[in-house]
Amino acid sequence: MKTRTFQAAGHYLLLCAIALVCVFPFWWTLVTALSTEGNIFAFPPTFWPKSPSLANFEEVFRVIPILSFFKNSVLIAAFTVFWKLVLCSLAAYPLARMQFRGRRLVFGLILATLVLPSEVNFLVNFITVTKLSLVDTYAGVILPNVVTAVAILLLKQAFEEVPQDLIDAARVDGASEWIIFSRIMLPLITPWLATVGILTAVEAWNEYIWPSIVMSKPDEFPLSVGVLYLRGTFGSSTRVIAAGTVLTILPTLAAFLFTQRFFMRGMDGAVK
């Protein structure tokens, strides 16, 4: 009995040590953002806010248009999620439930994009977006991210789990493929749509390099890009940067903590 308690204590100690490494940078940033006194890089550093106040956060609102950054991020994330759900579920349905020529080929092409080094695409995509005059538009930010192989694969798997009887019955009743898709199939896979939606929302919110390439006007930056702007142009104090950082992570963190199981399920589907 004694060894077991001992073991459990050791287990927790290890868990806490690793958690500390993962979470400490966040904690330090929060403490810095809340403190108003003392040297930021003082020895010994403070691990608890000194005379805490929200003054640094007010300063963030004063020096950068953080509300428009926030609004831009929301818009980008919302459009990406909406269009990804629409286009990827449309593509996943025939791959899962219809017979047609070229199905294996299409599926192979979609799988190939997983191996192709997509990070390499941004240079030509920049040319494409320029030629389509989509620079400085949200369409330019969103379009390349709307269709992804992972989303199609997850939704395909979801469609495959729906019993065939339901589809057969609908076909006998004379329902068109469109009706079957929109009235029967989509409602049945709502949990998976939620999974893909939440994963996409967080991804889109966090996207940094591509929006920083496409958008050039500071007022139109999303938060992920705007927060670095705080570090550069205004030469703000570390505390203000820290406050801006906290404001940037907060929504993602909240979204993640409340919807953890969707992240797990996304992974589960990806492994299969």
Added chain:
Amino acid sequence: MRRQSLQAWLFLAPALVLLAAFSFWPVGYGSYLAFTDFSLIRPTQWVGLENFEYIFDNEMFVTGLKNSLLFLLMVPFVQVGAIALAVLVNNRLPGIRLFRAAYYVPVVTTVSVVGIMWGFMFHEQGTLNYVLTTLRLVNAPVGWLSDDTLALFCIMFVTLWRGLGWYMVMYLAALQSVPADMQEAAILDGANRWQRFWKITIPMLRPTIMVCSILSVLAALKAYQEVDVLTQGGPMNSTFTALYYAYDQGLKHLKLPRALAASFVVSVFCVGIAVLCLRYLKPKHR
């Protein structure tokens, strides 16, 4: 039957158009442009291997390529670490979900924010130096990001910090699909923890290990975002990676053909490694 075929293509069309435009086209057109003197303002001319000769003579790119290959050193650390973490949190201890969440939080954080936070940590008077000097592990504060031999390893560490949780969840999902009765049978046969781990868990994880290792190799070769937010290639060009060179040349200096040649080289490495892995690491059928 024919009608269904037409309908299927209609369902697929919008997605395929976008995939073609933003995934396949860039690979094909980009590979072509790497052999030209493309610029947005004059007609394009084929220049053969000129861009490649230029970049391979260029110290920044060569350093970048070396650094990208150096990044591969991380792969075993990430994978072993992630498996260990997954085993550690695959328990029914009270509060275990909280720990899983804590380990996953870095994954859902924007790279720009990660850059700012670790900039604080690595600061000469930052927390890391405080802890190390207090424990007397170092005598004087270390300039983590300003020392040209250390900066790259700091970036590698941050990449590891940010990636570990992702692979952990992949392994956790795989672990939870290992049938419990196999473990129980092994316990009845008197197998100890280590034996069960090596004889049951690891073989069951094999497919996941393969997928994750490939992904992790590709991710290592393609690393550049952390460079952008932490050091921008400095100090003294020591933290350039091959793809960061491409990013820097293409979008900051608008030398697109050189940038594309550089990313072509990275792609060749990526595809080559993916093909090799798929060929030799495939689980053997008995």
